[in-house]
Amino acid sequence: MSILLKNCKIVITQNKERKILKDVDILIENGKIAKISKSIKENALETIDCSNKLVMPALFNAHTHSPMVLLRGYRDDQELEAWLKDVREIESKLKPKHIYAGALFACMEMIKTGTYCFVDMYFEMQEVAKAVSELGMKAFLGYGMVDFGNEEKRESEIKETIKFVKSMEKYSPNITPVLAPHAIYTCSKELLNWVNEFAKQKNLLKTIHVSETRKEVFECVKSHGLRPVEYLYKIGFLDENTILFHSSWVTKNEIKLIANAKSKVVHCPTSNMKLATAGAFPMREYLESNTIICLGTDGACSNNSLDMFREMKFAALLQKWFRWNGAEIKAQQVLDFATLNGAKAFGLNTGSIEIGKQANIAILNLEHYSLKPLLNPVSNIVYSATGDCVSDVIVEGKFVLRNGKLVNIQEEKIMKKFENQVKDLFRLNN
Ligand SMILES: [Zn+2]
CATH class of the missing domain: 3.20.20.140 (Metal-dependent hydrolases)
Known part of the structure; x- marks a missing residue:
């Protein structure tokens, strides 16, 4: 299983120097971050265009x-x-x-x-x-x-x-x-x-x-x-x-x-x-x-x-x-x-986007109004962004959210089940 995040506009690495990278590719292999550099040539099972995305640790x-x-x-x-x-x-x-x-x-x-x-x-x-x-x-x-x-x-x-x-x-x-x-x-x-x-x-x-x-x-x-x-x-x-x-x-x-x-x-x-x-x-x-x-x-x-x-x-x-x-x-x-x-x-080898770290990544949509202007990306993330900016989430090298939709279960099923159980709990009639 491999994923290539191509042309990531902004990458909040959270590495020791808290570096923010621009226009780089990120290769994820076997659940881990394998490579971060400009124009990665390797083929991946899935290649995602991130030219309008901000990539950060989940x-x-x-x-x-x-x-x-x-x-x-x-x-x-x-x-x-x-x-x-x-x-x-x-x-x-x-x-x-x-x-x-x-x-x-x-x-x-x-x-x-x-x-x-x-x-x-x-x-x-x-x-x-x-x-x-x-x-x-x-x-x-x-x-x-x-x-x-x-x-x-x-x-x-x-x-x-x-x-x-x-x-x-x-x-x-x-x-x-x-x-x-x-x-x-x-x-x-x-x-x-x-x-x-x-x-x-x-x-x-x-x-x-x-x-x-x-x-x-x-x-x-x-x-x-x-x-x-x-x-x-x-x-x-x-x-x-x-x-x-x-x-x-x-x-x-x-x-x-x-x-x-x-x-x-x-x-x-x-x-x-x-x-x-x-x-x-x-x-x-x-x-x-x-x-x-x-x-x-x-x-x-x-x-x-x-x-x-x-x-x-x-x-x-x-x-x-x-x-x-x-x-x-x-x-x-x-x-x-x-x-x-x-x-x-909690003893996990993650929390930053660095080679060898487990790939737990959130991808944000730079089209979202709260990320404009992007004078200081970290400031945008903390003070103006909300979860609404998130388009994709990768957990241990696998997508669990893709283009805003859950990958593993249909959201409608979760909603229906939830609404039914809330009704049951509170004995609501409609
Ligand atoms: Zn508590």
Whole structure:
């Protein structure tokens, strides 16, 4: 299998020098980038004219709950506690058929907006894996564990996790299972300790929500005498295989603990702003500590989009607004978060367009109004482009989106299934 991207007008390489190339060809062979140069002569199975295209690394969505796209627009504009109560109530009605339809739809939305890989936490994750595999994406999937301190529940969650990890073997290497205890306030110390041991035993990554809201921090201090990150450090949960979602309400000391442990953080600016978790992610301090920052959309119920282009924009704007400084964060830095850092944090040999790297590529249509004028392509990508600019997506050397259409499944089928399951879930009559 080989693809030749001919006459690429602009290539955002994301290489060490962050070079932007003009009018070059890119040859993709066996899932990898084999050659980048002017006028490549080799023949490829497929040759695509990119003379009016911008070619860039595809995006990595480092935190979402994909099936929650079923609940997009559900109970918006409420206070956090009321929102959570309503969402949990409808989530208790979700069946595997809903999860599958939701995950298919979410994968479609992510592919069409230039994302090749995502990190998910939810339940009925076998259904999500099916969807990911059918659409040809990559994903890190975690069964969201909660025990609320109940021993019986803990045992069943552990069994479910072991079963889930085993069941993902058949999807390797495109789908990788991760361990996903939900949060400190929903998981006992015993459960977190088990996760820690199991992760070491099986060499798995651990993901967890932490310090998303101020309330959560106060409650942790009240019950454990420590702030959330201090608590995770004390029980030995923080290491280089730990990925912390949100981690916004943290002190400088907590950032030091994260940095020393080489844990990674995932910032979800839109969800934080929409749910009014207050304050802002301390990006400057994380950058100073050399912690790897990734970007995620969170679920479509708290975003309400899975478009990583929008997420990059909000990540930059939030910091500028928060620090009263237009120069606080640059477009190039947030593009790094959404490409190189996702790959680095999750151990993938990709995130840039360089020879030998796995070919995960998004191709943007330069005819789109938001890419004109193109005085600074990276600035256009972060501040004016949306997923609507994406025409093609390549995952590991294979097209999954071609001329705006999914390659592996008919979009109409996904839409129909999704609409039927939304009707079923909400008992709508028309
Ligand atoms: Zn989340």
